[in-house]
Amino acid sequence: MHPFTYTRVASTREALDAGRRGGRYIAGGTTLVDLMRETVEQPEALVDISHLPLREVTATERGGLRIGALVRMSEAAAHPKVRTLYPVVSEALELSASAQLRNMATIGGNIMQRTRCTYFRDVTAACNKRDPGSGCAALEGHNRTHAILGTSDACVATHPSDVAVAFAALEATVHLLGPDGARTLRFADFLLRPGTTPNREQALRKGELITAVEIPALPRPLKSGYLKVRDRQSYEFALTSAAVALHIRAGVIREAKVAAGGVGTVPWKLPAVERHLIGQRPSAALWAEAAAKAADGARPLRHNAFKTELLTRTVERQLRVVGGTQ
Ligand code: SF4
DSSP: OOOOEEEEOSSHHHHHHHHHTTOEEESSOTTHHHHHHTTSOOOSEEEEOTTSSOOOEEEOTTSOEEEETTOBHHHHHHOHHHHHHOHHHHHHHHTSSOHHHHHHOBHHHHHHOOOOOHHHHOTTSOBTTTSTTSOBHHHHSOOTTSOSBSOOSSOOOOOOOSHHHHHHHHTOEEEEEETTEEEEEEHHHHBOOOTTOTTOOBOOOTTOEEEEEEEOOOOSSOEEEEEEEOSSSSSOOOSEEEEEEEEEETTEEEEEEEEEESSBSSOEEOHHHHHHHTTOOOOHHHHHHHHTTTTTTOOOOSSOTHHHHHHHHHHHHHHHHHHTTO
8 A cells, every 4th residue: 555644624624625735535435445455546645524514314495305425325225214205215225335334435435436347456457447548458358247338448347336326317416515616416417438538437626525415306206216136145236227216196107217227337327218108107018118228229248248138127127116017
């Protein structure tokens, strides 16, 4: 591990000052410390923000829910409002990592976590994300767990977060605070596809801090849930996943929010699936027809063509679980 300085800040102002000077924010540290041990990341200055007052879950005036960036994953999953209003968020969190990690890791850290591509973590391998311009060992290497959507010639790594898939489905926003003030980004604009610069993963400006994730108000009743398909039943990342939320009134689907995980370089929103559902009556045939659009545009690699069919089946099953067949 390379030498670094460590500063714990007590106020947002102190944090922003340190961030402006190039300090790297750390809270739960469940990703960054691992990467520092492996010398994948070598920050010179760590700024511990874990004592900032960003640990509240609050209902918004607009009828949504605001989750502070430093709320622990386990706290968010267990929060009565999250459980009641957005089960898809609770389920995505509870299917992530281990209980110990969920007790440490924060919501802000979770959506910032870096890919699990093994070549990214192997400092002897070519990796454009870790070392821009060095190439991508995964393109010709073992790529069974890699992305089939949103890829580029520079990078095919998946985004590893589960709860980010739920946030993408629900069209959450990310609240940021930086040296130039506060701003809010749509979740879809916060995480970046790799393009030619896979080393740039979020639309953050220098020194900006995530303060909260906000889920918008959605029509009620809203049924929602998260399905994660993986090689083993716990402590494993998704091969495919589906976050689904449906508002069904008088037997007709009025609102549909659907996204997939484990298949995209970012959490993958499925607007074609959503459009196919709205205005229709739930039925087994409808779920199958809508899910058939989930893998539109997929570009499988040598070892992960199975994900195309698996994604379709994952989405179909979760539509059936959430929507039933009334
Ligand atoms: Fe690096 Fe992305 Fe290629 Fe993995 S897929 S080796 S993270 S450039």
